[in-house]
Amino acid sequence: MRSLLAIVVVVLAGSGCESSSPTPLPPAPDPQPHPVPTAAAKAKCENFIAVACARNADCSNDPPDRAQRLELCKQQARTGIVCGKAVTVSESYDRCIRELGETSCEVLIASGYPKSCDKVILVAP
Numbered sequence: 001m002r003s004l005l006a007i008v009v010v011v012l013a014g015s016g017c018e019s020s021s022p023t024p025l026p027p028a029p030d031p032q033p034h035p036v037p038t039a040a041a042k043a044k045c046e047n048f049i050a051v052a053c054a055r056n057a058d059c060s061n062d063p064p065d066r067a068q069r070l071e072l073c074k075q076q077a078r079t080g081i082v083c084g085k086a087v088t089v090s091e092s093y094d095r096c097i098r099e100l101g102e103t104s105c106e107v108l109i110a111s112g113y114p115k116s117c118d119k120v121i122l123v124a125p
Contacts, residue, residue: 035087035124044093045083045121049074051100052113059105085123092116 053073057066090096099114 035122037085037087037124041086041088041121042083044089045081045086045123048089048093048097048117048121049077049081049083051097052117053077055100055103055105055108059108081121082123083121085125087122087124089122090120092118093120096120 053070056073057070060069063069063072096114096117099116103114
């Protein structure tokens with residue numbers, strides 16, 4: 001299956017321009033303030049990890065013990081997905097959660113997580 005981290009996170013960050021002149025110009029102010037993490041987004045992020053890792057544990061056999069697979073997946077996911085910085089979820093979040101539960105292991109193994117799960121959690125920088 002595609003990596004959980006590769007499909008779910010979009011980092012919301014400002015970008016700046018650099019000058020080649022000897023005296024650097026001051027950075028332009030952000031047109032909008034950085035989004036603020038919310039409790040609801042954090043809860044949905046944690047739920048996504050729980051659901052995605054449960055499906056991963058159901059559909060995999062490495063390591064052989066399901067509880068180990070589940071815990072290992074959650075640890076790896078939380079290393080790359082910082083739910084405490086979650087700002088919001090995409091419009092496809094509910095569909096992603098539903099499709100994770102409905103999609104057969106054969107399809108998940110062959111095709112990876114549903115497309116509805118791409119960039120489903122948005123986090124602040």
